[in-house]
Amino acid sequence: MEEKTILGYILGFTFSFVTIFEGMYVLSKVYPQLFRPLPSSVAVVDSLKIEKDTTGIIWEDTTSIGLEYVEAYKLDSLNKELDKVLIELKKYKDSVVVLYRQIQQVKMELQKKDAMIEKLQAKLNESKTDRAKAIAKIYEAMEPGAAAKILENMPDDEALEIILNMQRRQAAKILAELNAKKAMKLTSSGK
Known part of the structure; x- marks a missing residue:
């Protein structure tokens, strides 16, 4: 038993x-x-009431908890929040770095395209000049009166380009055959 x-x-x-x-x-x-163990140096507070602190944590009746313990708990909470914020910041930083690289790449592509456009523009201008010279040679070979009749009906900018690409003597003969108004427009618009 x-x-x-x-x-x-x-x-x-x-x-x-x-x-x-x-x-x-x-x-x-x-x-x-x-x-959580309390350090031996911590004085126990009889009554500590904090309604709401800056972190938004509500602390109530901590009769048996030391003040240092409460502060350590707050610090842990703040550290967790800080870690979350740092993670978010890293995400944003990574996004910014990626966007910056993309912007640099687009800038380089635009510079290449601008250079290509400049080359094509130069070729086009050269082609127009060659064309104008060829047409000017044709008009030079014509009788001044016949060439003047054709140039009178042309837009001023085209007629001027042809005259500017002719030899001076032939251009002068054709201008002499043009009506005075058209001749004055052509010689004054070439400024």
Whole structure:
């Protein structure tokens, strides 16, 4: 009988120990700050009430918690927030770097296209000049009166380009054959 009593005490003690231990384990997971050890130098504050601090955390009745413990918990919360903000900033920084590279690439492409446009423009101008010279040679070979009749009906800029690409003597003969108004327009618009 005595063995049953001792066995009952042992079983009761073991059951109580396991139950208490398991309860403390669950509480430590739910409320990790509850079982954080206090440094020996921390003075325990009898009553500390902070309604809402700048972090938005509400602190109430910390009768058995030391002031240093409360500050450490706040610091942990702030550090977690800081880590989140730093992660977000890194994402934005990475995005900015990618966009900057894309902008640089587009600028280089635009510079290449601008250079290509300049070359094509120069070729076009050269082609127009060659064409104007060829047409001017044709008009030079014509009788001045016949050439003047054709030039009178042409737009001023085209007629002027042809005259400017002729030899001076032949151009002067053709201008002499043009009506005075058209000749004056052509010689004054070439400024």
